[in-house]
Amino acid sequence: MSAIENTVENLRETFRRDQVWPFLAPTQTKVNVDNQMILYVEGLNLSFDGFKALNNLNLYVNDGELRCLIGANGAGKTTLMDVITGKTQCDSGTVFFGQNHNLLNKDEAEIAQLGIGRKFQKPTVFEEQTVFDNLELSLKTDKGVLPTLFSRLTPTQIDRIDEVLKIIGLAKHRFMLAGALSHGQKQWLEIGMLLAADPRLLLIDEPVAGMTPQETEKTAELLTSLAGERTVIVVEHDMEFVRSIARTVTVLHQGSVLAEGTMDQIQSNKDVIEVYLGEEAGESEVGEDAVEGENA
Amino acid sequence: MISINKVDQLYGGTQILWELDLDIVPGSITCIMGRNGVGKTTLLKAIMGLLPIKSGEITMDGQALNKQSAEKRAYSGIGYVPQGRDIFPMLTVEENLRIGLPVRSKRTTDSPKDIPEKIFELFPVLKDMLHRRGGDLSGGQQQQLAIGRALVLEPKVLILDEPNEGIQPNIVKQIGDVILKLNKEEGLTVILVEQKLGFARRVGKEFRLMEKGRVVASDKMENLDDSLIKQYLAV
Amino acid sequence: MTRLTEWFSAGRSSGKHTLPFVVILLVVSLLASGANLLLPEDSALYVSTYTITLLGKYLCYAMLALAVDIIWGYCGILSLGHGAFFALGGYAMGMYLMRQIGDRGVYGDPLLPDFMVFLDWKELPWFWLGMDNFGFAMLMAVVVPGLLAFVFGWLAFRSRVTGVYLSIMTQALTYALLLAFFRNEMGFGGNNGLTDFKEILGFDLQADSTRVSLFMITAFLLAVLFVVSQRILSSRFGKVVLAIRDAEARSRFIGYRTDRYKVWLFVYSAVIAGIAGALYVPQVGIINPGEFSPINSIEMVIWVAVGGRGTLIGAVIGAILVNYAKTRFTAILPDAWLFALGAMFVLVTLYLPKGLMGLYAQMMAKRRPRILEESAVKESATKESEV
């Protein structure tokens, strides 16, 4: 077998893109964030059979920011992410990643390779593969066909995966098939996959759904620590959670931005209370959970 | 109402529920809590009859459910709101709701032809979305649909698996109100799996804590104290 | 620690069957060949030439099943048209063999194959040119199926044709080719196909030694393709392929251009099918448009299912077993063998959902949990000590 391994090694050498196939070398230019701005969403419109899911939506996100996106069910948060990640084609508008990448003319894979990672509202993992493989697949590597064919896990990568496993608390389950994880565990795994991919911009849709308060807190910590180097956009309905991480909060309503500001501003905003938070604004809940958090 | 006796359950080779015992008091709201993966969902599915159990007994009002198929249990009055909603994605909202009408007509005397107006009063969004595919709804809308759909059955027992996942705060509250209202006005027995303590405290009357496939603590909700929380819910 | 993980992750994949399989395959073929060539015909251990050709055919089918499994079992693309690639490979070989007949055809035309002479063709059509060169013909045997797979795959996967839509399109593809090749005008001998081959690379095709060599070459190539496929599928590429099978959209969102992966895997699979076809033709002595028939392609899928989809070894075993069963049944129950075969398909799907390999895995699993648990315990122990 070692002969084969040798050939594979040789082939791997041959197919190192930067050397032999210069014309195949990634042409991808760096994300231009000179204006401190990483995501520009302007005038986005999208309708499904006459129903306007996004309605002249504008959103700007600073580089390194942690932005919370809230809004009523059906406000268009997930749809917005769908448009940013190339899953859904919008009717009109522009979406730029940095100043130089027009996301609307790229497909999902390209967008992902630019460094935009996404966690789905309904956890989606590769059910037939182990937790470990799930993470390996998400690693930040060259995702072309040939490089993938000849690539092998480097020790650094393995360490990275181990690290992530530890963070998401699935170290014990590393060889378990992802399909056999419980709902909450899948949530974690999906976050882990994001971590492994090491993206520039993270779009996270309802990360703490189905998590216990303590886990929620842990997630909050994790996301806060990610911000700065990376930009994070989080969608969540758990107000306590949002409060614990948010600097700026954007509220969507019926496909466009209803309000934007700090958590306090938002919480006292009449419109937001009316369409989203509800009269007592979950005061009591928030209070109680906060107590729990302290206790834990 | 529902009592569960020494239930064992396995997925393939791995055992999830271990001689689990559980009693649900009629007319109460029982909150089942526990960390991720302890088997809450599994337990609920077993009650609904969607997973076969290996041994043990599940009874409702003294009648053994074990041998009953899931559809029979629906006729006996169990309504189920699954985790992850499980809306019929290609059916319209209306059709999603209509599915349960035959059961309803067996269980009630009111006109079986139509979806009860009550549902739309509880969840007005559904009325607006009546002709859209269930799968197109946003997560929160789907959750409301799932609860509404279960209520069409006019159940005696309503099983809710994390009903607030992904729901906007005011609706969370509304769902809580709905549960309380149904419980109070119609004597609906509710089994609720919930992670958010606030909600659990507000709505629940009883709690059951689970760990590793067993019920390890059960009591009135008032008695859910920090030590229990620390022991069974903290990570 | 890291080494350990790596070892585990490699050990998990089904690669552990590879070595025993290759050894058994090669040893059995060697023994059979030796028994045919060296032993006298009346010896009890003599393996008849009939058996050798039969085995050779099974191995070609096994290779074909391998191709189907790679694409279906691992990538979830159910191709109901793999017979097309097989047949195209076969036609390339057939054309070469046809040209080798030279002036020994019934009309003695040095250039034109017989069927062209009597249909009054004046010159060799362009696509026959060069086919007298073995190397070129063999190149065509892989290039043509590969190219067709590339074009078809490129179109289909890029437009995200999936699931049954794709399956039915592959079926349409092979069906269209079937109709086309039946036509005499196509220049491939119509329904009568290409037959009456004389020799390959100067060796008499009817000689036992040639047959045995072809059989050995088939066995050897099967082993090679098996190992290569195994390596490919257990590489990260293979994991991506599995990921595509289970959640294609998700794979795109982590940056894989799934269409390209699918196209290349499809091409690879088609090339294997082409090779199988090229090996098949000299051993059975004929290639005719019937090979394009959609029913054939469905049967291939069934071999894989019987053996166990998603395991290469299962595909091979399935192909050999089903075809052996066919050979036996047709001999024992000429009037009722379809009952037996049909029942076999039904029963296997009902009772062996993962095929024979699934059965085997189940039997092994009875002994395994202990081992697994132990390793899990060890794992967690190391974890904790590290913390």
Added chain:
Amino acid sequence: ADTIKVGVLHSLSGTMAISETTLKDTVLMMVEEQNKKGGLLGKKLEAVVVDPASNWPLFAEKGRELLTQEKVDVIFGSWTSVSRKSVLPVLEELNGLMFYPVQYEGEESSKNVFYTGAAPNQQAIPAVDYLMNDLGVERFVLAGTDYVYPRTTNKILEAYLKAKGVAAQDIMINYTPFGHSDWQSIVSDVKKFGGEGKKTAVVSTINGDANVPFYKELGNQGISAEDIPVVAFSVGEEELSGLDTTPLVGHLAAWNYFQSVESDANDEFITQWKAFTKDSNRVTNDPMEATYIGFKMWANAVTDAGTTDVDAVEQAMIGQETENLTGGIAVMNKNHHLSKPVLIGEIQDDGQFEVVWETDGVVAGDAWSDFLPGSKDLISDWTAPIKCGNYNTKTKACSGQNY
């Protein structure tokens, strides 16, 4: 061996089963009868049946199995040409002997095969002669399934018709895929082509499954035999038995045998067949007669040669004469093809044919058509000194391979 083994290589399943199972039964019947008469050379005959399942490579494989595993002395088998071409190399390699009982395109003569079905000159050419001379047909539609047999036959016919002065625009050629089932537009085209004033006929080489829908469509579009007769080469009693023939009365077929021909041998054969199949509605057909003749001749040849050795039997076969079922004598020629009468019959409403014309004597089967440029100089002669299947009379040599 204490028995003489007779291999039967006919598809019992798959698309060809529809035609071939009958021939399997015929051979079994012949074997049974021969055994009643005491077998051959003092030994009983034993039939070995295998099922090549309409799968062409399987014919080669099963052929090899019959010859090497079962060690049969003779094989009766094949229906389609492709299946014959598939076993042919095996027969030649292992020096087996096969009888092929179906009409075919010709252009073949193997030492190891005896062709008891019709060559094109024993079906197509007399049929066209009949159409021109007796029915005064001036326009021809050559309709066929798109593959070798129809294409070859039509090539021969086209050449023949043109030689007889039929203009190109009076010949319409149409091909359809295997199993074609929607004949509306083609039949309507034929109707138009035939409605242009000149007497028109259809010469059909449509094969197999496509025939029934074709004839049903003819009936429904009201093309009657007096307007546009159809003469077919692949439609016999058996094909008609799946069809209500009332609207088809008068259409034609050219064969070497019809069940309706009155002769003692035929009566006996039919009775025997009905008894053997325990079905009083079963019909007989031309390939059955071809099998019958082949079997009789083989039995005689074995008796003459005193052995079942293939080479001896092969030589003894040549010149064998045996009564055919239509009251004449069939002769095996040097080219391994038979001399047989050619009959043209009209379909009757009971699914039988009424003979309306027959050749004066027998016609010798011609392996190599005289109307194809490639083969007009070839002859086949398996007797010394030529002993070759494709002897070129111009170059005085066997082209291609010698055995």
Added chain:
Amino acid sequence: MRHLIALCCCLFGLLSFSVQAAESSQQDPFLTELAGAKFKDMVPILDQLAEIQGEAILPLFHTLLGGDLYYIKADKSLVGQFDEQGATVYKDVFNQTLVPNLSKRDVKKIRVNNTLRGYLRNAIAQIQLTAKSPKVRESAVRELLSKLDADTVALIESLYAKETNNKVKEAMGLALSMHTASSTELTLPNRLVAIERLSSSLEGDARNLLTTLTKDENPAIVKAATSALEKIAQRANRFAFIDQLFFGLSLGSVLLLASIGLAITFGVMGVINMAHGEMIMLGAYTTYVVQLMMPNYIDYSIWVAIPAAFLVSGLMGILIERLVIRHLHGRPLETLLATFGISLILQQLVRSIFSPLNRQVSTPSWMSGSWEINPVLSLTLNRLYILAFALLVFFALVIVLRKTSLGLNVRAVSQNRNMAKAMGVKTHWVDAMTFGLGSGIAGIAGVALSQLTNVGPNLGQAYIIDSFMVVVFGGVGNLLGTLVAAFSLGIATKFLEPTTGAVLAAIIVLVFIILFIQKRPKGLFPQKGRAAE
């Protein structure tokens, strides 16, 4: 044919005489001569008979033409064979009296061949020019158009004036014009007028005549004929288009019938049902068996066969569902394997029971023949009925699925079985009923197909690929898609066929479908929405 003039002379006022003639006819020596005559001797004999007996001979000619004329071996007297309540009886041809005590063995058939049939038809037509029914008269005239000779023309001319029926008169006029146009003895203006009149006729014989006239030596005639031909061609083309459209629709209806069942079992339930073709086959065999059981009521057999086929195939479908498919829920691809196995078993089953040969299914008389709209456009009745039938079945099915809870339940079950259960849907029942319904409809399709094609073990195989193609092309899970797909494929094929030939047309259509799916990866009517991805 001189005698015909004499013949028609005596035809007038012959009616009262005919009974008498019938009496005498049995003694006619020529009649016994028919018995055992050679083909070539028959025509003179028949000529004599016609001349002597005139219209009285018609029953004999008809019987002979129908192939039902026999003679008694013993005395060579002629009898007709009739079918009465399933029994064969022999009657005197002329006065219909039963000839008792005859068995098949006592009689021998008087054979006819094409030449004779042609002769008979012509002779009958001539005699029938004076028939009572105008329909018969008209068709007699049209029959004679291609064989106009001086005698016939003279006869028609003499009848023309007295003719009262417009249609017959028109046909006769056409015949006379044709004669005028072609006779060189007549004056040019007369001929030109006649040619002009011909230009309004679509009759093929008229067109042929005009075509020959374009080679006339008189340029005026050539010019008139050419322009007349052009006029005819223009009209004919319009009808040809309708004709082709009809062919397409009719092929489409066959495709539709073959595939609706699959649109349910595969499209809605998600079972890749390879045994669908065999369900069609079972329906066709059911038709055969039904006809075997009621041989005297073939005309009504279809009405029995349709429900019977629905039941047989439907029950078989339910059986298959209960025994096999049930265990394969959630494993759609595996249903392909199991149902493929089942299809092999079913094929072999009918092979064992009914033999591998094709079975004969007769067409009820009301379904045979065609509806002749004009000489260039006639629609075959069986296709017409099948087209209507296909649409009927389709809409009936749509109503069943819309109006009953079954439709909703199947879709729910196929989308989320467990959840459907939890909502109280009896999934087992729904599965069995739906599969039964799909299979039953396939069975009905079999009844229709038995009218068009082989009823044999391979029947199903012939349609399975097409059916899948149609369902997929239309969009899985969309019945309307199946309808549109079936008709568009049918029409496309039929419009391609004339230019490309049937083989290429088939290939082109396949390639087109492949390319089309690239543009619309989910068929013509894709399922939309988030969940469909």
